[in-house]
Amino acid sequence: MRRIISVLMENEAGALSRVIGLFAQRNYNIETLTVAPTEDETLSRLTLTTFASDEQVEQITKQLNKLIEVVKLVDLTEGDHIERELMLIKVKATGAQRAEMKRTADIFRGQIIDVTQNAYTIQLAGTSDKLDAFLRAIPEASVMEVVRSGVSGLSRGEKVLST
């Protein structure tokens, strides 16, 4: 089952490598990973998605909690949550395809953020499923380059992850 694990950790050199190393060492997979400092500069917020059974995710969260730099963490998929991923996609946009590509981007509430005579760069934000759906909606041959940020997320409501 797909899990989103959100980790609040010390913003220190080497902390990220400990998280990554733990996943490699214990044979857990990482599907996506995103990390950046929070409003408190001493803390980083790391979000990762992984495919794991209930038993595995219990071990993953326990092992992550053992890392000295990990302050707190939550498995967002355990409760109601919001998740978003950002995708930048460079597509061929020539001839009749040019208008069609714009229409499809509009339907997905994407924005064209860079334009040349032959290409658009489209910015899309949404759940990973939505981004996948966009990729399926456009001709495969038109895709020149894709970059995705990995998933970020928060719990719904007033619940927060804090020190």
Added chain:
Amino acid sequence: MEKLSGGDMLIRALQDEGVEYVFGYPGGAVLHIYDALFKQNRIQHVLVRHEQAATHMADGYARSTGRPGVVFVTSGPGATNAVTGIATAYMDSIPMVVLSGQVQSHLIGTDSFQETDMVGISRPVVKHSFLVRSASELPETIKKAFFIATSGRPGPVVIDVPKDVTSPTELYDYDYPETVSMRSYSPATKGHTGQVKKAIKMLMSCERPMIYSGGGVVQGNAATQLTEMTRMLGFPITNTLMGLGAYPGTDKQFLGMLGMHGTFEANNAMHHCDLLLAIGARFDDRITNTVSKFCPYAEIIHIDIDPASISKTVNADVPIVGPVDAVLDEMNRLLAPEIAKRSDNQKSLLAEWWEQIEGWRRQDCLKVLRDEGDTKIKPQEAVQALYKATKGDAYVTSDVGQHQMFAALYYPFDEGRKWINSGGLGTMGFGLPAAMGAQIAHPDDLVVCITGEGSIQMNIQELSTCSQYGLPIKIVNLNNGSLGMVKQWQDMIYEGRHSHSYMESLPDFVKLVESYGHVGFKVETIDELEPVLNEAMAIRNKLVFVDVLVDPSEHVYPMLVAPNGSMRDMWLRKGVRT
């Protein structure tokens, strides 16, 4: 405020932490530190012959005292040589602080001379590590390192110190913090009372209980509480390889070690129990055999300081996270009045269970079989004779292999911290340096290393260190001329094809140890065994090496049947299984 250089601060911080001994080896990146060390005499430094041995010595010191072991190594090869010892300590949860030199800060990342990424290379085998960026960070970093190494589930901590950080030319304010707190690290200090009460209820209503305790009870200083609880309950108990001594090995309630080479009675009691109380043990694969067949009738209570150990391989019905000493104290307090109320029916059910266990015990699975007229020494008899010669009161370290299992099975330990071996990582070469660390910590006690001719050669250079510091260790070498455990598996699983398990060109160990100024004996027949061991143990001021030529055909039994076996499926003798 006092002004000190980085190097002086580092040494001062160790003094303020109460460190008495450092095990290490100098080199370019730690020269400033060694100069600071030279200028004082509160901390004694033990110069080893190889950095791996330094870590094992610190480990033996820590296991025998409960205090953290401290190691100095230089950058590059010094640091990488230490990694095996760090991993050994990590697997067995031993408190240790390793200070490794690093190249100067501005050279990090340039592939400079003797540079290696020590924080990176040691990361999977440390509890935590630090790279010191500035000398001003040293006191707090050292305080944190000792706090982390010794609290919660203990473990090794690496502090990587770039050479410029210890430079004698720049001075900094020195103030060693008395305490340290970290928002991201707060180990449990007591068990959950609700869970404890649930456990008590189960302990009072079961029919076939079994207590299974591990290294956590030894390292968590809870042997007294465990013994009190076990005696109060009247339940059978087994210890893991790491947990031996936590409950007196000579006591009637003790069923011996469990697991791959556990006793017939301990493994059977595990299999048939209806309540398993696991304390400071981690359901290792060398215990459980096939996990799906493990303790099929039992509800499981699991007490451990590390939440990640709970339900990792075997699901716990009642988990209790907390320090074993505090949890057992609380349980003992609550148990006493309950036990007083125990019904006659409860008592007779327990008596029936003991009857069943005594039946298994009558198998006498550790009985040593000897053909008439055979004068060869059985390795088991060598351990039994050593037990007699030491009156069961020595610190005993071992290496890894058959001799380790013979020691664990045939030398009963009545106290924790007396049995010192590398159970988790299984590090050959551990025994001699670990014995040295224990001897340094306990100069007036008898320290014996039970080893084999394979393992001893993995750190034999330390015989030289023993000469330098006059360490009167007793080494009992169970010499069967082959890598016994490898050979046993080759006999049992590979149709006797002894692929590279035989060592030609063994040294004359007696002459070898004599060349270092030690005393050597060689024993070849059963008649010589006891007198020579007695004589060896009586030499209190010298290292004595006893080379015991043992019957090379002996296997370690019992042995769990694998794959797909349960804990009651065992080989009992060659060709004889349950």
